Amino acid sequence: MVKKKSVLISMADTLPKGFNSKTSSANKTGIAIAIVVMAVAISVGGLTLTGIIPVFETPVQQEPTTPLSPMQSSTHLFSYSISSLDLIDQLQFKISNGDVKSMLANELDGTLVITIDTYDDGELFIGLDDQFIGPFNDGTYFVIVDNEEFNDYEQAGTELYIPFELGTEKIEIAGSYILP
Numbered sequence: 001m002v003k004k005k006s007v008l009i010s011m012a013d014t015l016p017k018g019f020n021s022k023t024s025s026a027n028k029t030g031i032a033i034a035i036v037v038m039a040v041a042i043s044v045g046g047l048t049l050t051g052i053i054p055v056f057e058t059p060v061q062q063e064p065t066t067p068l069s070p071m072q073s074s075t076h077l078f079s080y081s082i083s084s085l086d087l088i089d090q091l092q093f094k095i096s097n098g099d100v101k102s103m104l105a106n107e108l109d110g111t112l113v114i115t116i117d118t119y120d121d122g123e124l125f126i127g128l129d130d131q132f133i134g135p136f137n138d139g140t141y142f143v144i145v146d147n148e149e150f151n152d153y154e155q156a157g158t159e160l161y162i163p164f165e166l167g168t169e170k171i172e173i174a175g176s177y178i179l180p
Helices: 025-050
Strands: 092-095 098-106 111-118 122-127 142-145 148-150 154-156 159-164 170-174
Touching (some): 111 122, 142 159, 159 170
Antiparallel strands (some): 111 170, 142 148
16 A cells, blocks of 8 residues: 655745745735736736827827918028029039039038039039139048939049939039138
8 A cells, every 4th residue: 555645835835935924014015016017017008009098199290271471581691692602603514414503602511512403314524613612631522412422523633523313403512611
């Protein structure tokens, strides 16, 4: 005959290491509160993701229902007229597959901003005059095409050959200074 051993598992044997059945009720209450807070946070997060609880969104700005009236006067940062900044008649240039609309001197950042309309891929040849724009100390200029740095241009002294793609709208040439 085989004798069975009865095994009694006490509550102390099922608690994690470091806990005993004599743990104060304050500790047990704190643990219970932490578990409830985590459960609520997980529930609310899940309901938010499913769309049951809406998440606050920034309001969408709508178009005005009435047309805005034109400004009666405007304030300019410059003390001279904008037309005096256009160097299109002062610099020599040639463009293929496009038209040059303007060549504006931007004194604030030392750039010549050339706006163009393009019909296809083409090239802009421009002869820069140090009376208006000067190179950097190493004799070079910095070219930006449609707000991206552009290194595929050729320079011979103060003459630049800048290829462009269909759709190009703006070519900027930065130097050490620019004078209108």
